[in-house]
Amino acid sequence: MESRTAADHVLIIGAGQAGVQVADSLRTAGHTGAITLLNDEDAVPYQRPPLSKDYLCADSLAAPLPLRGPEFFTQHDITVLPSAATAVDTAARKVTLTDGTIVEYTHLVFATGAANRALPCPGADLEGVHGLRTLWDAENLQQALSTAQRVVVIGAGFIGLEFAAAARARGLQVTVLEFASRPMGRALSATAADWFTTKHTQDGITLRLNEGVAAIRSAGLGLRVQSTTGAHYDADLVLYGVGVLPRTALAQAAGLRVDNGIVVDSSLRTTVDGVFAVGDCASFPHPNTGARTRIESVQNATDHGRHVARMITGESGSYSETPWFWSMQGPTRLQIAGISSPADEPVVLGNPDSGKFSIALLRDGVLSAVESVNSAADHIAARRLVGQGIKLTPQELCAPGFSLKALAKAEVSLPA
Amino acid sequence: MPTIIFTQASGEMTNLSVPEGTSLMRAAVTNGIEGIVGECGGQAMCATCHVFVRPEFAAQLPPLSEDEDEMLDCTTAERTETSRLGCQIKMSAALDHIVVDVPADGF
Ligand SMILES: Cc1cc2nc3c(=O)[nH]c(=O)nc-3n(C[C@H](O)[C@H](O)[C@H](O)COP(=O)(O)OP(=O)(O)OC[C@H]3O[C@@H](n4cnc5c(N)ncnc54)[C@H](O)[C@@H]3O)c2cc1C
Numbered sequence: 001m002e003s004r005t006a007a008d009h010v011l012i013i014g015a016g017q018a019g020v021q022v023a024d025s026l027r028t029a030g031h032t033g034a035i036t037l038l039n040d041e042d043a044v045p046y047q048r049p050p051l052s053k054d055y056l057c058a059d060s061l062a063a064p065l066p067l068r069g070p071e072f073f074t075q076h077d078i079t080v081l082p083s084a085a086t087a088v089d090t091a092a093r094k095v096t097l098t099d100g101t102i103v104e105y106t107h108l109v110f111a112t113g114a115a116n117r118a119l120p121c122p123g124a125d126l127e128g129v130h131g132l133r134t135l136w137d138a139e140n141l142q143q144a145l146s147t148a149q150r151v152v153v154i155g156a157g158f159i160g161l162e163f164a165a166a167a168r169a170r171g172l173q174v175t176v177l178e179f180a181s182r183p184m185g186r187a188l189s190a191t192a193a194d195w196f197t198t199k200h201t202q203d204g205i206t207l208r209l210n211e212g213v214a215a216i217r218s219a220g221l222g223l224r225v226q227s228t229t230g231a232h233y234d235a236d237l238v239l240y241g242v243g244v245l246p247r248t249a250l251a252q253a254a255g256l257r258v259d260n261g262i263v264v265d266s267s268l269r270t271t272v273d274g275v276f277a278v279g280d281c282a283s284f285p286h287p288n289t290g291a292r293t294r295i296e297s298v299q300n301a302t303d304h305g306r307h308v309a310r311m312i313t314g315e316s317g318s319y320s321e322t323p324w325f326w327s328m329q330g331p332t333r334l335q336i337a338g339i340s341s342p343a344d345e346p347v348v349l350g351n352p353d354s355g356k357f358s359i360a361l362l363r364d365g366v367l368s369a370v371e372s373v374n375s376a377a378d379h380i381a382a383r384r385l386v387g388q389g390i391k392l393t394p395q396e397l398c399a400p401g402f403s404l405k406a407l408a409k410a411e412v413s414l415p416a
Numbered sequence: 417m418p419t420i421i422f423t424q425a426s427g428e429m430t431n432l433s434v435p436e437g438t439s440l441m442r443a444a445v446t447n448g449i450e451g452i453v454g455e456c457g458g459q460a461m462c463a464t465c466h467v468f469v470r471p472e473f474a475a476q477l478p479p480l481s482e483d484e485d486e487m488l489d490c491t492t493a494e495r496t497e498t499s500r501l502g503c504q505i506k507m508s509a510a511l512d513h514i515v516v517d518v519p520a521d522g523f
């Protein structure tokens with residue numbers, strides 16, 4: 001067994017969006033010690049969002065989009081090891097890799113991401129049933145799409161609907177089963193969710209709400225999906241997107257606190273000294289409400305990464321970035337700033353029938369989130385406004401001439 | 417294959433020949449052009465692919481969409497008349513030898 005030592009060595013487990021950002025930002029922040037990134041995927045670190053969008057188009061150039069260029073890691077003296085961490089000893093500050101190598105660290109960052117929640121029904125492992133998380137998943141889907149005619153999507157979350165729209169745009173027959181009464185459940189207000197239901201239906205997608213999957217069977221050359229209402233749907237390809245689970249087993253085994261994610265404090269430190277967690281796997285206190293939150297988004301992964309790099313290079317402070325997120329469902333752009341709660345009061349800005357509108361969400365009279373459909377200007381303004389404790393009434397929001405953009409400009413120019 | 421010439425503030429130039437249909441952002445990210453990140457994967461959502469396109473190519477560029485216009489208001493480097501999002505410009509024969517300046521202070 002080989003052993004590496006270093007006086008000032010940051011070891012990052014996971015070379016996804018968050019892990020790569022930590023490495024990059026460490027160099028930007030002037031860290032001169034060693035940096036090692038563990039990459040357990042058989043690919044150059046790549047971006048996931050295009051996998052459910054551009055990558056699935058019929059005319060796609062179908063090449064993954066890397067997170068950084070080919071020379072980036074060597075140029076910045078970042079060692080990328082094609083290996084997984086299998087055990088962590090936080091007392092001795094040592095990590096064991098797949099091949100038995102033991103690596104010492106001074107700072108450790110968990111950037112292990114999340115994995116698809118398995119489909120809890122008989123037939124979930126039949127050939128032709130796909131999840132979508134990795135490049136490998138997307139390659140398989142790209143291939144399956146080229147011969148499929150009938151597609152069943154299980155779960156009307158972001159990835160399910162993005163996939164459904166991409167398959168529909170390729171001319172396929174698409175049915176989406178969703179056991180809840182609305183698509184995109186917790187993440188979106190009812191008003192916006194209902195608009196998407198109508199839009200996807202108009203575009204030719206069959207959206208079956210209040211209908212879950214009961215079982216999948218082989219039927220002839222294809223598959224037959226049986227739903228909880230007793231209906232069945234024939235398919236050549238089934239995609240499920242029923243949520244993800246944070247990858248916490250390694251952290252848990254190492255004695256870190258885990259509670260729907262690796263528990264970190266407001267500066268993203270875990271319960272063990274010198275150990276941090278970032279991105280999809282981290283459960284952190286929401287900057288505004290203090291409630292434990294785990295967010296799956298590029299913004300969260302990159303802003304966490306930048307923050308932890310600052311902590312490691314000697315700064316202190318709480319993570320307080322406003323969350324934002326996007327989804328592309330066919331031609332429709334959805335952008336969300338902030339995190340809403342079902343109890344928030346929705347106020348519609350603009351006219352949903354025009355296909356271009358936003359929904360402002362008020363919590364106790366304070367702007368908590370804004371969901372924008374094909375309205376980039378509202379979204380950009382919302383990123384500046386949400387989380388600032390701005391008090392607004394529905395009357396003010398609906399007043400003639402009101403715009404989030406004008407409000408954001410006014411707020412910025414006001415003396416603090 | 418059409419060629420793109422990326423120019424850094426330092427004067428460093430990189431020529432890239434890419435298949436038609438490839439965006440300036442994808443070409444830059446895949447080949448490690450410093451200063452172009454493409455964090456949203458090319459959806460005009462992040463503005464981390466901000467570039468300045470030399471005015472002599474302006475007439476050949478696709479028109480600025482409303483979304484791109486709005487996103488260009490939140491670039492890190494100050495927006496100018498020649499600012500574009502690299503992800504919204506796809507290469508074609510007409511754009512062969514396009515010269516693009518990468519902003520100096522980040523994206
Ligand atoms: C299809 C798809 C579409 C998406 N679209 C959007 C979108 O439109 N907008 C948006 O904001 N977000 C989107 N997301 C979410 C976004 O991609 C994730 O939030 C982001 O990738 C999280 O980054 P991460 O680094 O935390 O996790 P990941 O990117 O998952 O990276 C974690 C890495 O750690 C590795 N790893 C795990 N355990 C170990 C170990 N023991 N040793 C070594 N390595 C390990 C994993 O293999 C993985 O490579 C999408 C995600 C998917 C899957």
Ligand code: FES
Binds near residue numbers: 504
């Ligand atoms: S890549 Fe995000 S705006 Fe161009």
